[in-house]
Amino acid sequence: MADFDRRTALKGGLTVSAVGLLGTATISAADAASGVAEPKIHDTTAWNARPPAGAIEVQNHKPTYIVVHHTVDPGNVTDYTLEHAFWASRSIQNFHMDTRGWIDTGQQFTNSRGGHITEGRHRSLEILRGGTRHVLGANVGNNNSTCIGIENEGLYSKEDVTPALWDSLVKLVAYIASQYGISPEFIKGHRDFNSTECPGTVLYNRLPELRTEVGKLLGTASPKVDLPEWPLLKPGDSGPRVRTAQELLRARGFAVPVDGLFGQSTKDAVAAVAARNGLERDTCGATAATDETGFLGSDVWPLIVGSGTDPRALKARLAG
Ligand SMILES: [Zn+2]
Known part of the structure; x- marks a missing residue:
């Protein structure tokens, strides 16, 4: 059962009747769930x-x-x-x-x-x-x-x-x-x-x-996550996943090398895709405090995957 702190609510400026209503709602919600x-x-x-x-x-x-x-x-x-x-x-x-x-x-x-x-x-x-x-x-x-x-x-x-x-x-x-x-x-x-x-x-x-x-x-069974998420690739990274990203970027018309090295031109291409599609940046305290220009993650991958590629299969391949 939820532990309702009446004193805190009063300090927050709620009226006594509002506290009563809130208390009732809290208890019923907690009881309805697993408590x-x-x-x-x-x-x-x-x-x-x-x-x-x-x-x-x-x-x-x-x-x-x-x-x-x-x-x-x-x-x-x-x-x-x-x-x-x-x-x-x-x-x-x-x-x-x-x-x-x-x-x-x-x-x-x-x-x-x-x-x-x-x-x-x-x-x-x-x-x-x-x-x-x-x-x-x-x-x-x-x-x-x-x-x-x-x-x-x-x-x-x-x-x-x-x-x-x-x-x-x-x-x-x-x-x-x-x-x-x-x-x-x-x-x-x-x-x-x-x-x-x-x-x-x-x-x-x-x-x-x-x-x-x-x-x-x-009190639920151990959860399973069926599908992997898109990987996060950053400038300076290297390897086959970077190479895959470069192939996709080239297919979208960007003149990036396909060398598996996340260098400046790859960073610029990813940043251009993000800007062109109006992706929101600086969306939490952490993102606002760091320069994440050119990061290739969950919201950019779908934009560079061509219509001929199955995103689910690609996700699985990138995870493996
Ligand atoms: Zn965040």
Whole structure:
């Protein structure tokens, strides 16, 4: 059964009658699902968020995917306190509002290296407790209406997450999955949607483990992911997959060498495909903090695969 924190809701400015309604809705949603306990989530009032600069859009449907991100900034800090988690939440909100020009924090939830979970975009916690609707965020380009995102503090391209972060991530994802009835195979990484390093190769490679652990908490069988995702290729990479990409780019009219080396001309060609098709860039904190020009990932592959190629077969071949 969900653990409803009445005091937190009151601090958030809800009336007593609203608390009563919310409490009822929370209990029934939790009972209807498998009853994963709500982890401690600190709402926007707790970390002293700024008010949003526009109306929060609440969509009348559940999200389809739970998406895992890494923040990149402020790096892999060793300050594991709640105070630091609150500071990081404010810092991300300032960056998203003042630099990105968004109305509020892009992601629905943030998870610190100390394992402290905070609400990101306003109303995300209230709507999650209801279990039927979706707060529209800004964290997965072209896919925000189907994705609920969790930003994990740190950079996980080479280093692993802290045990505390992992533990709270499992609990938060399981709670979200339980509230919305989302099956573990719909737990994704940001790179499954956009051409980005996010959530870092190390954390991305732990997603099968995350699906298994969440499945255990939900009481479901170990999930199977039938099809591999498109691989992420980056400038500097080499090998047969780069060669395949170069062959596809040449077939699209780009004068790139077919040498299996992801050099400047291949990077320029991929960047041109992304720009020509208006792919959204800088779609989460991590992507905005790093230069990912010319990355070839999930949203670019379908644009360079010719009509004569079966994408499913190609995906399988690239994975093998
Ligand atoms: Zn991301």
